[in-house]
Structures are given as C-alpha cells and as structure tokens.
Amino acid sequence: MDTTTTPFRIDIPQADLDDLHDRLAGTRWPHPVPGRSDRRDFSRGIPQPYLRELAEHWRDGFDWRAQEARLNALDQVTTVVDGQTVHAVHVRSANPQAMPLVLCHGWPGSFVEYQALVPLLADDFHVVIPSPPGFGFSTPLSGTGWEPARTAEAYAEVMTRLGYARFSVHGSDIGSGIAGLLAARHPDRVIATHVACEQRILAMVGDKFPFPDGLSDDEVAQIDHVRATVAADRGYLEMHNHRPDTIGPALTDSPVALLAWVVEKFKAHGDARTPDETVDRDQLLTGVSLYWFTRAGASSAQLYYEGEHSGIDYFAFSPTVPAGWAVFDTHPLARRALDPWRAIGHWSEFAEGGHFPAMDATDLLADDIRTFLRGRS
Template identity: 40%
Template sequence: MSDIAAVTPFEVQVPQSAIDDLRLRLSLTRWPDREIVEDWSQGVPLNAAKSLVDYWLNTYDWRRFEARLNSFPQFRTVIDGVGIYFIHVRSPHANAMPILLTHGWPGSVAEFLNVIERLSDPTKFGGNAEDAFHVVLPAIPGYGFSDKPTELGWNPARIARAWSVLMTDRLEYTHWVAQGGDWGSAITTALAGQAPKGLLAAHVNLPMVVPAELPENPNEEERKALEDIERYVSNMSGYANQMNTRPQTIGYALHDSPVALAMWMYEKFWEWTDNQGLPEDALSRDQMLDDISLYWFTGTGTSSARLYWEGVGSTIRSSDFFSSARSGVGRIQVPMGATIFPAETFQPPRAWAEAAWANLFYWNEVDKGGHFAAFEQPEIFAIEMWEAFRPFRSKR
C-alpha cells in the first residue's frame, strides 16, 4: 500500500488557545435587538440564543467530548486527493456485518456516537450477537476532521465513489451495507445507484423519492408528501437557498462568529427534531454544542455549506432541495430500505419508493424521532438497523 493510500491513526487534540479564543469571542458577542413575535417564526428568539451561548461559555466542556471521540478508534486516509477522517469500530462478535453510516448537515459524526456500541455489541443492549456490525463512520469532505476540497466536483456521487474506495480498498471489506440521512441519504442513494462491488443493501431515513411527474390527483398519502415539499420550499428552505447559491457569503459569518454558526444550526435542531417547542426537548444542550463546536474548531462552516452548491445549487440553482431526488441515478437495483421517523421534514408514500427502487426490502414507520434519527433516538435507530439488514447476513 502506498503512503497516499495508507490508513493512519488519528487523535483529536484541539489547542487550548482555540478554546480560549472561542470563549473570548462568545464573551464579546454583539447582540441584535429582540424579535417582534412571541415564537420562533422569525428565527431563534433572543432569549433562547443568549441562554445557549451562556451555557456554551460558562458550562460546556469541549474536553469531555474530545475525550469521547478519542475513546473510539479514529483514522485518516487520502482518497481522490482528499484526506478522509473516519471512526472504525470492529465488533467483538464473529461474523459481524460492516456498516457504513453517513451523516448530513448540520450533523456530523457526533450524530452516531450513541449508536456505535449498540451496533457493534448489541448483546449489551438486549440484541443478538448475530445482529452485530463493524461500524465505519466517515466525515464528509469539508466536514469535521476530513479535508476541505480545494477543487470543484465533490458532490454526492463523487463522495459515494470515495466511500466505495474506503470500504473495499482501504478497509478491505468484501461485503457491506450502507445507511444515511440528510446528505447522508443523498450519498447513500448515489452509492446504491453506483452498485459498487460488495454493497449488499442500503437504508435511509430520508427517502429522496420524488416522481419526475407529480400526481395530478394525489391520494391522501401523496397529498401529505406534496404538502411537505410545499412547506419546505415556502417556509423552511431559506438556509438552503443561501448555501445553494452563495455559500461563500454566508461562510464569512459562519467562520468568524461562533454565535452566527450556533444559531444557523440551532434553528435546525428546533425545526427538524421531534420536540414539543424547544430543541432541548429532543437533544441536550451538550449534544447540540458537541456538534456545533465540532464545526467551529474545524472551521468547516463554509466548506460544509459548499456541499449545497455542489449537490443542488450547481445544477438547478433552486431552493427545492427535493429536486435533487429527481435528478439522480435512475431506478436503483441494489436493495433499498427506509425507516420513516414522525418528525422528518419529508415523508413520501411507500409507492414512490417502490417506483424509484427496484428492490424495496424494508419499510417501517416508527413512533418517535425526527430528522436526526440516530442522534434523537439511538435505541430505535439501532433496532431498525438490526431488523432491516438481518436478511442480508446469510448472503455474505
């Protein structure tokens, strides 16, 4: 194996000077005036913003999260000229199945930390040894401790090809499965469309299946899905429209101001989780700030935004994120499955998935959770992985 193809161990070590700089910036925040509504309809309310920042400044402990990351085996390797960071946890159980988990935005590997052990050692959580996985958890290029691409073209299809190299060449797995949500869903869907050697099946928790021709007389399920799309495009896609078209412009705020970065992400934890009105109903402040701090200390607010420009904006220049589902890889032959979480932003009917996927092997609707499935509901997510991929263990 050449040096460029080597897999090398990695450890997270954020300099104390970077932590001190963050605290100084937080302490010097110039706050805007208060919103003129009594809810979140104009964005993150000032009181909620101040409360989160106060916690970040005076209570939150990055070193705790850093130590947790370092408790897992972490690595880096160069693929297609870009350094890729990944966590790789091998199961103690014989015949474990390799699983590739891909995060999205504003997520990171932090989304999956509470499911790693559930998947790799299910007997500790009421599962069976036969359901164990070897867990591979990479950071998308431009996110976390992966390199930031310096050339055009790092869209979901190219990332998917890099993931194939990671699984088959770098880690030498001969048979494996893949899962993703948000951008991870787009990447996993692209991966299934490419059908690389060894990929047995794929699963997503955001099925990006939109018919090329929308139904003129939709049934009840279709009408709800169309309403999801309309609500997203008309009232929820401002962040995406900015990143689809001008990621560099918003990037100055995201890179220079920790408060700007935090609110850009905190709003999505409110809007996309299964909560009763507050993000903290679904995720703890520590969980959210682990994720936000990971973006801050790696300086990836701008580079992560460019994935929207590459993945959606560079082809359609539209705020309709779901249009990317229609411009993909054709009817997918690799077995595909999905779990629908009740607070997900888009919940298509099963029939749309059957039309897009030639072999729909699993479809389930669960009763709790939202867009950040593994982050919000690690127990449910792990059980879904055990159940969904069980039929493919005998095919290896």
C-alpha cells in the same frame, strides 16, 4: 498513490478553546424586537432569548474536553483520497462475523450525530463513519468538485483501505443520497442500503417524486401543506446551493452565527419543544463545536453547491441492491406518496423521532437497521 490510513485522535489546541470563549463573551447581539420574547417561537427563525441561553451555556457550562475524551473513545483514522484528507470513525466489532456498515451523515450533521448509535450496533457491525470532504476533520477542502458522487467514490476507497470488500450503507439527509450513489456505482460491493427520513420528505412530491394517482383533494392539500412548511425553511438551502462563499465568513468568524445557523435545523417539525429538548444539549453543542474548530461551517456548504451544479441524480438507487426505508415523525400519506408501487422491500414508520433519528430515536433506528440487515451477506 499513498493508500495508508493513519490513526487519529482529536486534540483541539487550548488557544482555540480560549478564542471561542472570548468570542462568545464578546458577542454583539441585535437589538431585541418588541414582541419577540417567546423562546419557543421559531416562526421567524431561532428566537434570540433561546439563542442567548445556548450561547451562555456553550461559553460557561459546556465542557469540550469531556466531550473530546468521549469522542476519542471511538477509534478514528485519516487517509488521503484523490488529494483530499478524509476522516473516518472506524469501530471494529468483537464479533468476527460482523457485517461492515457505513453510516453516512449530511448537514448540519457530523460523526457526532452517530455517537450514541455506535455502541448499539457494535455487536453486529464493523461501523465506519466517514466525514464528507469539507466536514469535520475532512478539512480543509483540497479544491472544488467534491459533490456527492465523488464523495461516494471516496467512501468506497476508504472501505477498500480498511479491508472491507463488501459492506452495507445507512444514510440520512444528504447522506442518504451518498448511500444511494454508493449502491448505484458499486452494486457488486454494497450488500444493502438503509435510509432514514421524516415526513418533510413529502415536500419532494411534485418535484423529485411525482404525485401518485388517486389522491383526493384533501390528500393533495395535506401534501401541499408540508411543501409550504418546508419552503419556509429553505433559506439556508438556497444560500448553500448558490452562495456558499457569502455565508461562509459569518459561519467561520462568529460562533453565535454558526450556532444559530446550525441549531435552527434541529427544531423538530410541529414540535413545541426547543432543539435541546429534542436532542441532548451537550451532544448538540459538541457537533456545533466540531464545525467551529474545523471551520467546516464554510466548507461543508460547498457540498450543496457542488451537488446543485453537478447534474447528478440523488435518487440513483441500484435496482439490484436491497433497500430499506425508515420514516420518522411519519405522515399517513408517506408510503402512498413516496412508494406507491411498494417497490421498497423494507418500509418502517415511526411516530417518534425526526430529521436526526440517530440522536432523538436512537434505539428505534438501531433496531430497524439490525432488522433490515439481519441475515444478509
């Protein structure tokens, strides 16, 4: 088995950039629906006036080459694990005592999600950001069966090849499940796990988590309200879980379809701001561009299908590996509902941020990771 790692630089062919521009210019837009002119009204999904603004900026105002140069400032490698090409950002700290730290992202994230976080962590950590199979430059997929547990095993192998016997892990979204699986399967190697989430995780109460004892009727109603809100946003999840091959061609052939599918997920819960008022517009479009150029819109959805049909336990955190949670855009019932036994040693809550704290609460997340991991070895 070839265990080498190969330095990697991004160099998207100009023909791909030209093709993207032409496709955006030739978008066949739906007929506008009378009464749907408010660019901030996401009640039926991403509003067309707002989507048109983003598409026009992507076509005429966004500079991929400038963003590509910024991404290439981060050292990157590829390696082949279990027949699958795996891409990873690998930024070594100048500090010889630095702790290796794996940052695990989910969908529709990418290593771009952590771009601003890396320099804030580089004094204390050797930072590794793998792309799951089917995401970013970990494409194309080598075959079926790349569910989160197998992905966690691939990450452990990547860390071995980079020379790290032990390491800590941070994750958000499905990346938090990968982080937990790493700890559960390699408790001798994982120093600690840190996960980030936001108040919508309360929707898992009554499903993945039991309702805690002693809640009042009003408190149950508050959780049910979050559950109902999240249920309205589950369309993409059901499609990924059960019919990724149906949505895949649209996400590969139409940049505006991909843009709508991804950017809607950056609409912060209960926030009047548009996604690009919550996170940096060009960073947002850099992530979408990465999905477009690598055709990962289709292949990344497969991770959900594989996970849904694998029977794995996404919450298989190791009882012996220290765990920390950071809850952004928090809810008053967050810890009472999710950790009523106070079993999680490090628990932080923030009013700011949302589902992508590495992008919209970068300093808070960096400080919380450092605080939790300080002094561990």
